Amino acid sequence: MILQRTMYKKQNIDLSAAPWTMHEFFAGSGLVAYGLKGMFSPVWANDISEQKAAVYEANFGDDHFELGDIKDINGHNLPFAHLSWASFPCQDLSLAGSIGGIHAARSGLVWEWLRVLDEMDTPPKILLLENVSGLLSTNGGDNYRTLHMALVERGFNCGAIVLNASHFVPQSRPRVFIIAVQRNCKIPKELMGDEPCWLHSKTAADLGRSLPGWIWWKTEKPPRRHKTLKDIIENDAPFDKDNVLRLVPERHQAKLDEHELVYATGYRRTRHGEQQLELRFDGIAGCLRTPEGGSSKQYVVVKKNGETHARLLTVREAARLMGAPDSFVLPGSYNDGYKAMGDAVAMPVARFIGERFLTKIAEAVYDD
Incomplete structure (x- = not known):
């Protein structure tokens, strides 16, 4: 593992050229940072997995990456950032997992993220949380309601959208993205509707109608995907x-x-x-x-x-299904690479959210 990290260290992708900055919690293999390249530069990133850290550092370097448990992170020590992205663990919210809920050991690490935000001298005004669609549906919706209200109580308005990676790559991968903005900040009107749209599942729509501080995020559908499974095969x-x-x-x-x-x-x-x-x-x-x-x-x-x-x-096929280019370095074993991709956010999905929502919000919030 150590040898492979050293081998690939010089193949770093420069993420520094961007108008906005971000914290990347539960950063994994870095496909979010790659997707937001040119929009948000990560000034600090963290993950506990050594295997994922090896992938991240092989592609982006280690100057802003901190390997370790989020429980050991102190918000006072983090640099300022415009955005905090947190793809927190899904095991306790996935229908394929234990469904332990939002307070269970793994998915409950989202509360550590909120603790770190609370400790910051100047927390970001824009937050994004990503997880499986079970976040909305498990426990009758109470897992999401609890998290939503925690954000509202901290002065944020927010809304959940459901976006499937199949719009961009030949993989069925629906995920929930909660976009939260500090309540006193101006949000571009074209990003908000007054009813559900294609981004909202029935479960999301039902929650939105019943929760305070909900934002009906909206944007146009992406162009139709033409690539199929045959196109990613080795x-x-x-x-x-x-x-x-x-x-x-x-x-x-x-x-x-x-x-x-x-x-x-x-x-x-x-x-x-x-x-x-x-x-x-x-x-x-x-x-x-x-x-x-x-x-x-x-x-x-x-x-x-x-x-x-x-x-x-193959690991390379898995990377292609996540939208990563073939130049993306995947050190380690088969299981290391497969895990790095299986736990990640599809790169073009992160890019879509960055282009359609996050950059426009940042321009309105920080240039106001």
Whole structure:
């Protein structure tokens, strides 16, 4: 690990040229910072994972990155920033996780983020929190209500939007983004509506109608995506998992048999006590996960020239599904790289939010 960090250290991407600055909590592999390049320069970033830190430092250097537990961070020691971005842990809010809730050990680290903000001499006037869609729906919506009210009590108005990475890359990855702005600040009128729009799921809309200080964020839809799963495939990667094809259920095998050329992805799932490899045929991958268990790794199934073969998704393919360019360095093992991508924010999603919302808000808030 240490050797690989040293090897890649000179391949740093310069993030310093930007009109605004940001704190990057739970920074992971840095795809948020990369997506906001030229808009918000990270003056301080933090994560507890050594593997993710290796990816971050290999691409962006370590001059502003602090490896360690957020519980040890003191807000008084942080430099001033215009924006605080926090992609806090999702395990206790994910339907695939334990659903321990907003006060559980991992997702509850969001309260440490708020503590750090409270300790700052001059906290940012713009905040962004990112998490899985379960933040809105679990515990009858109370997990989000609790967090929303904590922001309101600190003098912020905010609203949650749901944005799927599939608008930009061939991966189904819906995520919740809470954009919060200090209450006494002016927000551009074109960014606010008075009712739900395409950015709001039914759950988000229901919450918005019942909560004080809610902002109905709005913007136009991005252009239609043209890239499909076939476009991100590494054609020279060896197929070495053909044994999992026996787990393909009959209904999915029938779909494979219908076509001469197929690019599909799938996860292993247990149905009625039996393992199955459930495939999707819509030209996009399923949502990337972290690789702790075997069922968390996504398979690629390709049918071509009368033959069907299977293998695991490569780390580079995972990076492409997150919108990272092939120049993005991924040091470490397969699991290190897969985790770095599976836990990240898709780069073009961060860019979209930066261009459509955060820069416009910053111009209004800080140039006022």
